[in-house]
Amino acid sequence: MYSKKVLEHFTRPHNQGVIKNPSGVGMVGNPTCGDMMKIYIKVKKDSKKREVINDIKFETLGCASAIATSSMITDLAKNKTLEEALKITRNDVAEALEGLPPIKMHCSNLAADSLREAIKDYREKNKK
Amino acid sequence: MTKKTIYLDHAATTPIDKKVLKEMIPYFSQNFGNASSLHSFGQEADQAVEKARMQVAKYFNANLNEIIFTSGATESNNLAIKGVVKAYYKKEKKKPHVITTTFEHHCVLETVKKMEKENLIEATFINPKKDGVISVADIKNAIKSNTIFVSMMYVNNEIGTVQPISEIGKMIKKNNAKIIFHTDATQAVNYFDCNVEKLGVDLLSMSAHKIYGPKGVGALYAKFGLNIAKIQDGGAQEFGLRAGTINTPGIVGLGSAISMINDQRTKNNMQIQKLRDYLIAKILKEIPDSRLNGSKIKRSPNNVNVNFSRVEGESLLMMLSQEGVFASTGSACSSGSLSPSHVLLALGLKPEETHGSLRLTLGKNTTKKEIDYAVKVIKGSVEKLRKVSGNVLRDFYLNNKK
Numbered sequence: 001m002y003s004k005k006v007l008e009h010f011t012r013p014h015n016q017g018v019i020k021n022p023s024g025v026g027m028v029g030n031p032t033c034g035d036m037m038k039i040y041i042k043v044k045k046d047s048k049k050r051e052v053i054n055d056i057k058f059e060t061l062g063c064a065s066a067i068a069t070s071s072m073i074t075d076l077a078k079n080k081t082l083e084e085a086l087k088i089t090r091n092d093v094a095e096a097l098e099g100l101p102p103i104k105m106h107c108s109n110l111a112a113d114s115l116r117e118a119i120k121d122y123r124e125k126n127k128k
Numbered sequence: 129m130t131k132k133t134i135y136l137d138h139a140a141t142t143p144i145d146k147k148v149l150k151e152m153i154p155y156f157s158q159n160f161g162n163a164s165s166l167h168s169f170g171q172e173a174d175q176a177v178e179k180a181r182m183q184v185a186k187y188f189n190a191n192l193n194e195i196i197f198t199s200g201a202t203e204s205n206n207l208a209i210k211g212v213v214k215a216y217y218k219k220e221k222k223k224p225h226v227i228t229t230t231f232e233h234h235c236v237l238e239t240v241k242k243m244e245k246e247n248l249i250e251a252t253f254i255n256p257k258k259d260g261v262i263s264v265a266d267i268k269n270a271i272k273s274n275t276i277f278v279s280m281m282y283v284n285n286e287i288g289t290v291q292p293i294s295e296i297g298k299m300i301k302k303n304n305a306k307i308i309f310h311t312d313a314t315q316a317v318n319y320f321d322c323n324v325e326k327l328g329v330d331l332l333s334m335s336a337h338k339i340y341g342p343k344g345v346g347a348l349y350a351k352f353g354l355n356i357a358k359i360q361d362g363g364a365q366e367f368g369l370r371a372g373t374i375n376t377p378g379i380v381g382l383g384s385a386i387s388m389i390n391d392q393r394t395k396n397n398m399q400i401q402k403l404r405d406y407l408i409a410k411i412l413k414e415i416p417d418s419r420l421n422g423s424k425i426k427r428s429p430n431n432v433n434v435n436f437s438r439v440e441g442e443s444l445l446m447m448l449s450q451e452g453v454f455a456s457t458g459s460a461c462s463s464g465s466l467s468p469s470h471v472l473l474a475l476g477l478k479p480e481e482t483h484g485s486l487r488l489t490l491g492k493n494t495t496k497k498e499i500d501y502a503v504k505v506i507k508g509s510v511e512k513l514r515k516v517s518g519n520v521l522r523d524f525y526l527n528n529k530k
Contacts, residue, residue: 002446010446016516027523031480034440034459034468038520059518061480063442063459067516 003098006068013067015074017057024125026117028110035062037070039114043082043122051082058114065104069093073111082119088112132452134498138338138430139285139315139489140456145340148384152342155377163374164365173376180383187386188332188349189323196348196366197379201314202235204333204348205279207359207370208310209239212277212331213248215357224276225250229262231474232281236312240279250274255474260289260422264296268303277308282316282327286458286471286487287422288431290320297328308354314338314346318389319397319429330354336378340492341385345378396492401429403490403499408432410503415510421472421485432488433458435477438521439484439513447509453502458485480521 002010019040029036042055056078058070072093077085090109094100100109135143144152155176161169163177177197184195198204209226216224228240230253244251252270256262262280271278278300282293293311300307310331313322317334324332331354335346350356350369362371404427411434412418421433436444441457448455458469459482468482477485488502 007446007450010443011450013516018518027520027527029524031478031483031521031524032468034479034483036517036520036524038518038523059516059520061438061517061520062440064446066440067443 001101002064002068003100005096005098006065006100009068009071009097010064013058013071015057015071015078016059018059019055019057022118024118024120024122026114026119026121028114028117029062029066035066035110036060037062037066037110037114039070039073039111039118041077041115041118041122046081053077053080053082053085056115058111063104065097065100066110068097069100069109069111070114072096073115077115082122085115086119088115132501134453134502136453136455136488136490136494136498136502138491138494139288139487141337141343142340142491144337144342144381145385145388147388148341148381151384152377152381155380159376161376163376164363173374176380177374177376180379183383183387184347187317187322187390189325190349191352193367194349194352196350196369197374197382198346198348198366198370199344199375200337200346201233201312201333201335203370204335204346205233205235205310205312206239207348208331208333208350208356209236209277209279210243210359211356211369212308212310212354213243214359215355216276217248218357219355222274223248223250225252225272225274226277226279227252227254227267227270227275228279229254229256229281229474231256231260231284231286231471232279233285233312233314236279236281237470256284256289258476259426260284260287260471260475261426262291262296264292264299267296268299271300271303271307275304275307277310279310279312282311282313282320282322283428283431284422284471285315286469287433287475288315288428288489289422290316290426290428293327293329301328315428315431317386319393319400324349324351331356336382336385339385339389342378342381345375345382347382392492397429400490400492400494403494403496404429404432406496407488407490407499407503408434410499411506414503415507418510421475421477430490432490434486434488435481436484436486436510437481438517439510440517441483441485443513444484444486444506444509447513448502448505451505451509453505456487456489458487459483 022040023043027038037060044054060070161173163173330351332349337343417437441459472482
């Protein structure tokens with residue numbers, strides 16, 4: 001039922017773990033639905049003074065597709081500017097994973113939301 | 129490298145025993161006659177069906193005319209509940225009351241809920257105690273003047289807990305002999321005494337594929353003289369209670385499978401239970417933050433249901449499956465409905481605890497070596513998934529306290 005890509009990312013997730021002193025953190029999901037993910041980002045300014053996601057890591061408690069989408073979004077968002085990262089949608093994540101089972105499209109595909117939360121958190125912390 | 133496969137999901141289904149299969153085979157294309165036909169092909173099939181009826185009746189200590197062949201336990205349960213209520217309304221007008229439990233199999237639970245919604249019955253759902261066992265007193269206290277039916281499973285399919293069927297049978301008959309008592313014995317037939325007289329039941333459902341028989345066939349024991357109506361229209365097969373061409377090979381398989389339990393039950397039980405206890409002890413000892421769901425004593429010899437905190441069951445199953453270990457979970461993510469196990473919720477588990485449950489059900493061919501390998505794989509997978517989940521659950525609760 002899962003694509004090869006989902007199984008790859010589930011079995012060997014990329015960028016799994018925690019960032020100490022992150023620039024922003026986003027957490028979505030709840031224990032009732034079963035999937036919870038937390039995304040940590042480190043934001044730095046590049047040579048053109050754009051804010052770029054320099055490092056990104058995740059922790060996820062959830063089903064195989066929840067873990068795979070978490071892993072995939074870290075790949076998609078790494079080294080992107082915040083503007084670019086905010087444009088990543090749930091569909092982009094699902095497509096990059098060669099599709100998700102229909103029933104998992106909503107509940108386990110929270111990674112894009114989680115990333116957005118992390119960026120929001122970073123921006124709130126850095127409001128002047 | 130040849131990949132090992134270790135099947136620990138016998139409560140989901142069992143492989144057909146080779147001897148059973150061998151007895152079924154002639155009835156597919158050789159003796160293919162319709163058991164209702166009067167020519168000799170039909171009569172051969174009919175004889176085979178009647179032999180199976182004898183085998184099933186013997187196992188339940190029932191009479192031949194009390195065994196109705198069906199397509200499995202789901203149909204048997206539907207027929208038992210709907211058939212009794214339908215027959216009741218032929219004579220009475222007052223809305224009847226039905227008692228069941230919150231942790232029945234969906235085929236009982238959904239049937240009762242639907243009839244309640246359709247305003248056909250009034251229903252009471254009894255919650256099990258924390259150990260997964262229903263209290264006789266709770267059933268007794270739920271009985272009302274219009275109670276006509278009590279339906280309760282013998283062994284719970286998820287947590288394997290054994291219910292006090294014969295005590296409840298006695299209590300009901302003492303209370304009001306008119307109340308009909310039904311048990312879904314699907315998970316019990318392999319391991320427990322299913323003598324209907326000792327159990328004090330009027331109806332009993334079972335399925336062949338849980339006892340090393342074929343899928344798509346089962347039986348309903350219905351006490352002679354019981355007021356029950358058919359729920360499916362058509363021919364007069366099965367004493368007019370179950371229309372539809374008789375599934376001869378399936379029924380032959382059911383008869384063969386059930387007659388084999390007779391000879392082997394005690395021996396198999398002891399062997400399986402020993403392995404089960406070994407498996408439970410090994411998991412609880414080797415894997416931190418693990419817990420057994422349901423009573424350790426009032427438990428089917430083949431059932432282990434454990435809980436691992438900070439792990440989600442579907443991903444655990446996937447990981448185990450990649451290593452050749454096949455099991456089951458009560459996690460919402462693995463169910464088509466995406467709702468967590470109603471059985472584990474009924475025990476008072478928190479939703480995240482239900483998500484982290486793993487059911488391992490042993491079979492007659494499970495070995496100690498397989499158990500050792502399975503525990504090694506489970507331990508490794510739990511460690512890996514806990515690493516991936518990190519502190520996310522703890523952080524969620526910290527955030528929500530703020």
